Amino acid sequence: MAAGNTYEAIATFTTTTSNTTSYTFSSIPSTYTDLVLICNLKATSSNSSLVVRFNGDSGSNYSNTQLYGNGTSAVSQRFTSQTEGYLSFSGFPTATFGPTIVNFMNYANTTTNKTYIGRGGYASGYVDTSVGLWRSTAAISSMTLYAGNFFDTGCTFSLYGIKNSA
Amino acid sequence: MSPILGIYASQISGHLWAPSGAYDSIATTTVGAGGAATITFSSIPSTYTHLQVRYMGMTSRATYGQDAMNVAFNGVGGTSYSRHDLRADGSAVSAGSATSQGTIDLNYATLGTTVSSYPGVGVIDILDYANTSKYKTLRYLGGVDENGTIAGYPGAVVYASGLFQSTSAISSITFTPQLAAFAQYTSFALYGIKGN
Numbered sequence: 001m002a003a004g005n006t007y008e009a010i011a012t013f014t015t016t017t018s019n020t021t022s023y024t025f026s027s028i029p030s031t032y033t034d035l036v037l038i039c040n041l042k043a044t045s046s047n048s049s050l051v052v053r054f055n056g057d058s059g060s061n062y063s064n065t066q067l068y069g070n071g072t073s074a075v076s077q078r079f080t081s082q083t084e085g086y087l088s089f090s091g092f093p094t095a096t097f098g099p100t101i102v103n104f105m106n107y108a109n110t111t112t113n114k115t116y117i118g119r120g121g122y123a124s125g126y127v128d129t130s131v132g133l134w135r136s137t138a139a140i141s142s143m144t145l146y147a148g149n150f151f152d153t154g155c156t157f158s159l160y161g162i163k164n165s166a
Numbered sequence: 167m168s169p170i171l172g173i174y175a176s177q178i179s180g181h182l183w184a185p186s187g188a189y190d191s192i193a194t195t196t197v198g199a200g201g202a203a204t205i206t207f208s209s210i211p212s213t214y215t216h217l218q219v220r221y222m223g224m225t226s227r228a229t230y231g232q233d234a235m236n237v238a239f240n241g242v243g244g245t246s247y248s249r250h251d252l253r254a255d256g257s258a259v260s261a262g263s264a265t266s267q268g269t270i271d272l273n274y275a276t277l278g279t280t281v282s283s284y285p286g287v288g289v290i291d292i293l294d295y296a297n298t299s300k301y302k303t304l305r306y307l308g309g310v311d312e313n314g315t316i317a318g319y320p321g322a323v324v325y326a327s328g329l330f331q332s333t334s335a336i337s338s339i340t341f342t343p344q345l346a347a348f349a350q351y352t353s354f355a356l357y358g359i360k361g362n
Contacts (some may be wrong), residue, residue: 006191033194049195075253076256076257076258078256078320098217105220110350112224115311117288117307117323129323162357163191164355164357165193
C-alpha cells in the first residue's frame with residue numbers, strides 16, 4: 001500500500017435479488033483508524049430501518065440516540081440495551097433508494113467501547129442522524145447489516161477505511 | 167513532509183504523515199495518561215481545499231461524564247466566532263445559537279465519559295480554509311450515547327455550523343474542553359482534502 005493513501009475502499013457489495021435479508025462485511029482489517037459505511041438502499045416490501053451487529057454479538061450491548069424529521073416535526077428518541085444497533089432509524093423506502101452514511105471511529109482500538117455516528121433518510125419520508133454505542137472493547141472485525149424485511153435488488157454497500165498519521 | 171508541521175498538546179504523542187493523495191492525513195494526536203488541556207494542530211499547510219477533523223473524545227470531567235468543546239483558529243479570540251446548532255438528547259430536540267463569541271462552542275455532548283468508557287465522536291468539516299477572501303465556516307456532526315445510564319445526561323447527537331469572521335487562511339486549530347480536560351485515549355486526526 002502506498003504511503004499517503006488514507007481513504008481506501010475495503011469492500012463493496014450490490015444486491016442482485018429482492019430477498020436479501022442481511023449482508024456481512026467480514027475480516028475487516030484493523031489497519032485503519034476509522035471506517036465509513038456508505039449505503040444506498042431500497043426496501044422490497046415496506047419501509048425499513050437499517051441495523052447492525054458487530055462481530056456477531058447478539059447481546060444487549062447496543063444503544064442509540066436519534067434525531068429525525070418527517071416533514072412535520074422533529075423527534076428525538078433513545079433505544080438502550082438493544083440486541084442490535086440502529087444505523088438509520090428512518091432507513092430506506094420501497095419507492096426510491098435512500099442513502100445512509102455512517103462513521104465508525106477508532107473501531108480497532110481494544111480499550112474503549114465503540115461509538116459511531118451516521119445520517120440517512122430519503123426525500124419522500126424522513127431525514128435522520130444518530131449516534132450509537134456498542135458496549136464492547138473488542139476491535140470491530142465484522143459487521144452484519146440487517147433490513148427490517150428485505151433489501152431490494154440494486155442496493156449498494158460500500159465500506160471504506162481511513163488511516164491517520166499515527 | 168513539512169518540517170514545520172506541528173502538534174502541540176501536553177501528554178500527547180503525535181505523528182506526521184507524508185501526504186500524496188486527494189484525502190491526506192495531515193496530523194494525529196492521541197492523549198496520554200496525564201490528559202491534555204488543549205489539542206492544537208499548528209502549521210497547517212495551505213495546499214488543500216478543505217480540512218476534515220475526525221475525533222474520538224473523552225473528558226476528565228468527574229460530574230456527568232460529558233463535556234462540550236470549543237474550537238478556535240489561528241489563536242484568535244475576541245468576538246470573531248458564531249454558531250448555530252441543533253441538538254437531540256433522546257427525548258427533546260432544541261436549537262441554539264451564539265454570536266460574537268471568543269470561540270465556536272460545540273455544545274451539549276461532544277466529549278464522552280471515561281467512567282464507563284463511552285467515547286464521544288464527531289466529524290468537523292472546514293471549507294475553503296486557506297482562502298483569503300472568505301470568512302471561514304465549519305460543519306459539525308457529533309455526539310455521545312451512554313446507553314441511558316447517566317441520569318440527566320445520557321447522551322445526545324448534535325449538528326452545528328460555525329463561522330470564523332476572518333479572511334486569513336487557517337493555519338492552526340485549537341480544541342479546548344469547556345469544563346475539564348481531554349482524557350486518555352482521546353484521539354484527533356486532521357485530514358486535508360484536495361481539489362483539482
